[in-house]
Amino acid sequence: MKILTSEQIRKVDAETITREGISSLELMKRAATAFYRFFTEKYTDRNTSVIIFAGVGNNGGDALVVARLLYKAGYSVKAYMVEFSNRYTEDCAHNIRRVKAENIPYKKILNKEDIPDLSPFDVVIDGIFGTGLSREVSGIAADVITRINESGKEVVSIDVPSGLFPDRKTEFAVKATETVTFQIPKLALYLPENAGFTGNVRIVNIGLNQEAIAEAETDIYLTEKREICNLLKPLSKFAHKGTQGHALIIGGSLGKCGSVSLASKAALKTGCGLVTAYLPKCGVPAIQSGFPEAMALEDEGEEHIRSIDYDLKPDAIGIGMGMGLHEETAQAMCQFLQQKRTPLAVDADGLNILSRHPDWLGLLPAGTILTPHPKELQRMIGEWCDDYEKIEKTKALANRYGVILVVKGAYSMIIDGEKIYVNSSGTPALATAGSGDVLTGMITGLLAQGYKPSEAARIGVFLHGMTADIAGECIHPRSFVASDIIENIGNAYRSLEKKN
The missing domain is CATH 3.40.1190.20 (Ribokinase)
Incomplete structure (x- = not known):
């Protein structure tokens, strides 16, 4: 299985949308549904209380779709937007509207005082940053990540732990219990120095275009049983x-x-x-x-x-x-x-x-x-x-x-x-x-x-x-x-x- 860079993964995402004639929202739904399936298999008790932290990018959009799916399935869900920027991606903004329309408990986090107490919740879902992160985490996002890491709660990260750089050294990130990554493995998830961030790594299939993956050139592979x-x-x-x-x-x-x-x-x-x-x-x-x-x-x-x-x-x-x-x-x-x-x-x-x-x-x-x-x-x-x-x-x-x-x-x-x-x-x-x-x-x-x-x-x-x-x-x-x-x-x- 190929291990690709964040830039290559973005290209595969784009090629999947083009070649399969789907919208970016549909691809986001595929990813969130794959995460949802993993989550509901691990946490079977519908009384599990879940707090979800979403960022303003597409990883945040994934998190909001997950919030909607879990809420419909009967889980106790609260969603929080970590507004480290007021520039939302279009797909993230769309899912904020859907969360509001479906009456899912939802709040924004603009400063430290807005960060909720995590003690009442059983599980934290981390969807603040994805593979596109290009600079060190700071400001309110860093404050939220620190609170997550100090909570002692089980933390499930969407695609990558927020703050983890896929292609270079990471100093500060969410310390996940589980990382559910989307179809293409990232090298950072398998490096010894990142063990404290990644927890158990699970790969879920989200239906990315196989031809686009095959065309991506790499010299790094994850060895699997089939091979x-x-x-x-x-x-x-x-x-x-x-x-x-x-x-x-x-x-x-x-x-x-x-x-x-x-x-x-x-x-x-x-x-x-x-x-x-x-x-x-x-x-x-x-x-x-x-x-x-x-x-x-x-x-x-x-x-x-x-x-x-x-x-x-x-x-x-x-x-x-x-x-x-x-x-x-x-x-x-x-x-x-x-x-x-x-x-x-x-x-x-x-x-x-x-x-x-x-x-x-x-x-x-x-x-x-x-x-x-x-x-x-x-x-x-x-x-x-x-x-x-x-x-x-x-x-x-x-x-x-x-x-x-x-x-x-x-x-x-x-x-x-x-x-x-x-x-x-x-x-x-x-x-x-x-x-x-x-x-x-x-x-x-x-x-x-x-x-x-x-x-x-x-x-x-x-x-x-x-x-x-x-x-x-x-x-x-x-x-x-x-x-x-x-x-x-x-x-x-x-x-x-x-x-x-």
Whole structure:
């Protein structure tokens, strides 16, 4: 699904009106009706009392249509116009007249004294500003937003939280509980620094013209289940372990060999036919007894890797988990990179070694997948002032070295230098020790099966997130551990392949 800029969204709106021969009021009604459906499904009790704040633009018009629909459905509704300007859009002014004609309780807010007490209301609907906001919020609008944020009420924002800039850093905005955005996702809704504003993000279809959306050019996408389904290869009836790929997992040090076991299990569970774990001598007995499906190779080092040396020819390699930062280990990794061109995924201490020796990044095979968490990413690209700069710096690194970065987080981003894919699966349950080791194992297993690096990264990240979505039905997020991810990979595949 395409993620577009606010200017592109305005163009799609205009093209929808032109190509489908509808009025702007009809498009506004479509949007408000989609919001209304979401709201009435979430708040089923018609005794719910609702206060709606509308601005003077088209987002305010949407809010007023929502007020009319909820009032007709039997909800207790009061609408307030936040008059930060006396210049109303035509469609907003039209809906003010309709609200008055239908005797819906309605008032203007011109100064602080006009802001109502929010304590009697159950839910606040925020429709003050939309995606067209171009300057920092001030004046009476800022006063209303502050009152909303201090109220402690559930807040549902229409399209975007008021004050949130779709395409640049936001300092002040409504802190929504839910954001119901209209059909086209906005990048700002998925950035970590905006988490306090956006709450849960829901996308609703408002009938925008599909051809107009298709014509809009972008390099940023929201990954959805349907797209991952289309990337999956069929499993042949005649498949065997020799046709499904061989993954090699390299890592471990004294006290940290469990990470290699997790990654190896994840690689095999993701569908590769064979997996070999390469560890220091101290880790071999544990993995041989704890994970009998894996083959094991021992390094000459007793407690950490000293020389990466093997005879087999794997189809993909994952390296770095639990490996440590010993100088001997770092030099072994350097020699490994100089000699091997096998499809590669690098995680954890492998990334930290590269951060200490940035000139070694040039040794990585084209299409290598790097899977940093925020601190590991910071060591690689330096500090950033906001998430937009972080993305630009990450793209620059990906372009310079021909690599793919999986920037891990609530909405992990796969950045390959040309395109950015924002992942939509997963829950906070994944914030657990070993989760990243499992992800790298999954990606390595997909690489071994012959998926292109970008595909392996996208599928792996989405499947990884789906395990938490699925397991959430029976495992509380606080109790979810990395092994639960592995145990639910098969369930995630089944969900992906289920016929709708």
